[in-house]
Amino acid sequence: MKTVIIATKNKGKAKEFESLFHPKGYEVLTLLDFVGATDVEETGETFEENAILKAEAIAKEFGRFVLADDSGLIVDALDGRPGVYSARYAGEKKNDAANTAKVLDELEEVPETERTARFYCALALASPNQETITVSGSVEGLIAGKPEGENGFGYDPVFYLKEKGKTMAELNSEEKNAISHRANALKVLERKLDQFLAREEGNR
Numbered sequence: 010m011k012t013v014i015i016a017t018k019n020k021g022k023a024k025e026f027e028s029l030f031h032p033k034g035y036e037v038l039t040l041l042d043f044v045g046a047t048d049v050e051e052t053g054e055t056f057e058e059n060a061i062l063k064a065e066a067i068a069k070e071f072g073r074f075v076l077a078d079d080s081g082l083i084v085d086a087l088d089g090r091p092g093v094y095s096a097r098y099a100g101e102k103k104n105d106a107a108n109t110a111k112v113l114d115e116l117e118e119v120p121e122t123e124r125t126a127r128f129y130c131a132l133a134l135a136s137p138n139q140e141t142i143t144v145s146g147s148v149e150g151l152i153a154g155k156p157e158g159e160n161g162f163g164y165d166p167v168f169y170l171k172e173k174g175k176t177m178a179e180l181n182s183e184e185k186n187a188i189s190h191r192a193n194a195l196k197v198l199e200r201k202l203d204q205f206l207a208r209e210e211g212n213r
């Protein structure tokens with residue numbers, strides 16, 4: 010089986026990439042499978058910059074092509090926050106429940122019509138042999154008044170999808186993977202993936 014390495018230490022992302030890549034015939038490995046892989050500092054100002062930083066650093070370290078994901082929640086009433094700081098919004102130590110509680114707290118006075126938000130995902134595919142490719146995807150929603158649902162990760166329990174009448178955490182993984190920002194970004198990448206892989210073969 011072909012293998013793709015994803016430069017992530019996020020278990021929720023790892024699980025989603027597995028179910029997104031298995032049907033395409035790829036086995037997925039993440040940095041959780043490699044002891045001692047570098048924790049790349051996310052010093053970029055955009056999701057794209059951070060995805061490129063992670064993908065290029067790990068591609069160099071491993072000497073092969075690597076995919077990275079930088080993603081997060083953009084809330085209009087919070088001027089786009091938590092944005093690139095989504096993973097650490099409530100403090101340096103990553104805590105999904107605390108991050109979610111902080112967003113709910115900040116939106117306490119904000120009426121439903123103004124609670125618009127989107128999840129955004131930038132993917133970067135990097136290799137020591139060729140130029141990095143970046144793509145992105147998003148999904149629109151509303152921030153719910155309180156958390157609902159047990160599935161997914163991060164802010165999923167408060168990300169309400171109007172057309173589904175459910176939060177992202179109330180969808181099963183198949184349903185989330187049909188509409189998510191990550192899945193949408195991957196669809197765009199797919200159109201470029203074959204050419205990228207052909208160039209990898211040619212460079213060997």
Ligand SMILES: O=c1[nH]c(=O)c2ncn([C@@H]3O[C@H](COP(=O)(O)OP(=O)(O)OP(=O)(O)O)[C@@H](O)[C@H]3O)c2[nH]1
Nearest residue numbers: 017018019078079080081082095096162163164165
């Ligand atoms: O409810 C959610 N459903 C999602 O589908 C989702 N995707 C991203 N996020 C949030 O955005 C941060 C990413 O930050 P991020 O890209 O730096 O990842 P991370 O630091 O968790 O792992 P790594 O990939 O960097 O190792 C995550 O931690 C989450 O808080 C999501 N929340």
Ligand SMILES: [Mg+2]
Nearest residue numbers: 019051079096
């Ligand atoms: Mg991160």
